[in-house]
Amino acid sequence: MDASALPIGLIGDSSGPLYQRLAEGLRGAVRRGEVGAGSKLPSERVLARRLGVSRTTVIGAYRLLREEGLLESVRGSGTRVVASVHRIGPAVPAATMPSVKLTGELAAGVVDLSGSLVAGPEAVPHLTPDPIDLCEPATDLGYQPLGLPSLRARIAARYTGLGLPTTVDEVLVTSGAQQAISLLFTLFGRDGGVIATENPTYAGALDAARAAGATLLALPTDSEGIKVRPLRETLARSSVSLLYVMTTCQNPTGTVMSTQRRTEIARLAEHAGVPVVDDTTLADLAFEGRWHPLPTAASGVVVGSLSKLFWPGMRIGWLRAPRPLMTRLARLKVVADLGSSHVGQQLAAQLLPVSGDMATARRGQLTARLDLMSDLLRSRLPTWSWTRPSGGPFLWVQLPYGDGESFAQLALTYGVQILPGARTSTDRSFADHLRLSFVAEPADLRIAVHRLAEAWTAFESLHGSGRLPFDVVV
Template structure:
């Protein structure tokens, strides 16, 4: 059973006062109607699903009986339980790994998405930056010229020669990643990714019909030899790397490794996305140069964003495109829409003119939250293991269980939303990790960790104290 997938699909299944079997049956009906469970899709075995959800096997049996009576599923000894071919459904829909904050209650804590918190000073700054945002009514499919020029200057100043024509403005980093997926990938192509990695990239490449191939992330990030070997063995059409404060592990690839990967990309002419969205979130020493600086003409595409540095609501990202690829990628950008929001681009132009200050403010906001979350976890959940990263916005936490996906459902009943780390794996990962962002309001972190502690105590009691370490 793909536990992370099923925990995501059934994350909100307890939503009512009806008997548990009825709530479970309805959640599965919703999955079928929405197209997330297609005809002939195999449902988990009764005992496995009961273990994941923390309920009795008889409850799952009753739910399956209700679905079978209604013609939603078929049950046959030897071939398992499947969605019926005649069951109503919508168009096929990917079971997205990307979490959603829809329906979040005020008393819930959401650790699934990491976004900066705006303070009153920043709200005022945004209003001031928007002063000239409504002066024109033009289309700029590739982005506001002044903003492209500013970003080109930033890349050049940081060691990567760039002209404004090599910069495209997108609707967030996700828009840039999806754009490149549409340009380079066709169904059944292979794409090379770190594992674990950013779930939005996994979803974008799956939506393009590509087959994901994973290269393990170590304490030094992806190892160059492993990357080069995988590229040679699998002949991918695209690669995706986050060398600086990797999402979710927080690792930083050393300078020498970046040089070697740049050389491998240049030799293979392998289009490679270098995700820079967390590059500004260092807490100490400066990060090494971008991979692309060691091979400026190689097909390395740098993705940046204001979502992690300042505010996700701007939906403002950008893409540095090697000159040789500017034509086709620029055309694809124009075909996707006629340009990102002009007010957002004008605001970004004003903000990015003072980039060092933005970086310093973000460090000052995030560092205390990181340290507080780490201290609270060590106090209340000392058996959870993690390293405090030098940048980024996540703790990659290993739990003493092989059923972290099931624990996320227990935590949800305590009002804490978590995302199972195994869902961030390209290949099968041990189901022992969760990603905890330290972007919540620090004033709320003590209560959030106390709820995690209560959920963990309940989960351990139900599991009979099974442990790994």
Template sequence: MTRTISPTRLATLLGRAPERHPAYRSVAEALRLLVDDGRVPAGTRLPSERALAETVGVSRATVTRAYALLTEQGYASSRRGSGTVTDLPDAASRDGRGALMPRIEGGDTGVVDLTCAVMPPPVQMHTAYEQALTRWPTYLQGSGYYPLGVPALREAVAARYTQRGLPTSADEVMITSGAVGAHAIASRAFLRPGDRLLLDSPTYPNGMEALRADGARLVAMPVDETGWDLDAWEAALPRTGARATLLLPDYQNPTGHLMSEGERARLGRALTRHDVLAVVDETLVETRVDGPGVPSPFAAHHRRTITLGGASKSHWSGLRVGWLRAPARLMGPLAAARTTLDLGSPVLEQLALLELMAHDDEITASRAEVARSRRDTLVAALHEHLPQWRTRVPHGGLCLWVTLPEPVSTPFVVAAERHGVILAPGPRFAPEPGLERHLRIPFTLPEPTLRDAAHRMARAWAELDPGAHARHDLATPLIA
């Protein structure tokens, strides 16, 4: 079913663009930016030319020319009887899916893809699969269906929670098809269309979009440079009548903030008072780089919590294995919801993860060392080439959340792509329109690549900032 957007809503997003001259070009450029940052998603049918013209106060000819220019640039298509529908040129790279497209070694096109925050696999990966294959014959005797997961892996995940201060049994653990699969199960089990849900802003886009697709009404709770505003959370819970929350308290994606023990206890008490379900994404909990240790799991402070985890950030993104942990009384609805999505995760991958978990101390220490070097390299490169940008250095996670001096995240991302750097703009992480002053930059690629990316981004920034353009022209000619 094709998405639609009302003339009134589109007029609000266009802002003052129709007032600038030439109006048709200004409207087309504003529409292009809206499509690029996802606020008007690809595949959305735009209002009729007459309806939009009447709403924004311009002539129909102006809207006609704007739509035509948008189509010429590849950002829309027009079919008789269907109107004008938004599109993306080279959509696989421009909407952030480029990182998910298979690439052949040696086939590098010179593009630096900074849309995907994942580390390389640990050196133990090959051995883990070899050991998993020795367990394989035992599992070939059965049906191969494990809707709750391979028992040995459930036991290992439960033991990990117990070690972290949250007593857990295997009966409270379900193995899922990645953390995204865990999101989908929790949403299907406990949320209904129209339910209000409080969540961080910024937040992880895939989790946010999964909730939105299920019909949840998202209420953004800002996470700023200091972290979570718990006064705002305590005020919003009774005011909004929220049924659930989505939290990322452990090296929050994308800001890297770590919620303290005291903050967890305070927010847990507030959620308990209002009987609100907490869905807590712990995908990044094992990505500590330096600084203080990670507090106890949020579920230790609020029993009505579904905790989600996965192997993609802690071990390897190719291991599509995740899990959820919930009190036994919530597992029934979760198990029923799971069977409407799939009947279990691949057995061999579960066995490989089980082998890897036996080496977690070694893997975590090694990855922290690599991440620390790459983080520090990227921070130094940004300070050198883009001193106007403000960067908070996180103690964990896999990204920097950069503050730009102007609200130009989306046009900058377009400019950076021309210089061979693919980024996700700040608005992609926003439950509501905004965050144009921010940019997420993963620090997971090798140091030389990160330095090269910073240099390319500086050239792209110079195209947007006249002051930077003048300074850089004195030393190095710009490459357009």
């Protein structure tokens, strides 16, 4: 197992000797399925370097777990989880179940700058729907795998209003945008199908592609998104099944693709006969306001969601796709869950008409917090660099030196969770980058940057030494 595949925060903040805390972290990784029966663990030296602890600490943790019967070591073969351990089962790769999204993973007092969760609609009281309406029974008591007709009609009207004529038959309601992406990648990525993406890209899309068994191709980006020449060359020499892009508020960079770039990408994809997925999950958070789907959308696919405007717990997303493709995706949807929650869909149908007002409110929130975060970082961490995003909830920060994975480990011990840039790349490039969310409350942003500055001071003092001192818990 690659040490980078292990979760951030493997050593917790509980009391006791460091080797015991590492042992408990490894037990937890086994319980959560991040490490399965028979899995080979990193060598003591490699894991010590990854965590920034002494090799003695790792040796002690491995020895304790061997004594418990959880691990076994064979000279020349390394250390493994015992294959016969009762009820452990095979590993579920960490990439397909990000620990930052699992309950109970974040210690009390830690400020989370790794996600994009904003306050619920109660932050804008006059946009909160009347809950009594949700009690009205659906006219059709079936599963409705395509989604409630009333919601699909409003989604279709939304895209028609954006300049993309859409009928109800071209809309599939999903359990969040993540399911929409997973359905697409399952369809096009099966049997090693090639899915081309921007590099960097949304980490959840990489998770979905890996879970589907797809072959991923990373294409370089610039300030406008995916570069045209590398895309042209890739489409000419590779059998690409699907192109996945985020043209508006790209995750993690926050860029918005220019009209000319959109037109060029649409033309190349159409010429090559490759479907394009435009993930517009963050598009409503573009600071300039109104946005437009990729020009190929009439023959391509658009992914959307209400999660970033209202709240993720509603779990309502959708796909807008041509009818022949919609039929295939609907079959996969039935296999996945038979249909999304009717209550959530009824709520979404109420919220869509006020989504424009909510988007305006969200943009105001995010712009103010972006300004605050930028000012704090410039003051406390002047050697870090970034380009102001055109929208979305993230800053894409480049470190002056060092590795983002190692710094993220250290930052967590200071009480801040962040996403290393390597997690957003198919080839784990952008190791010197961090994705920092600025959706937290202003008071929490101030606390987080203060802690990051302290962590960076410690990181700087250790830079070039090759390891962290033994008493630093990572």
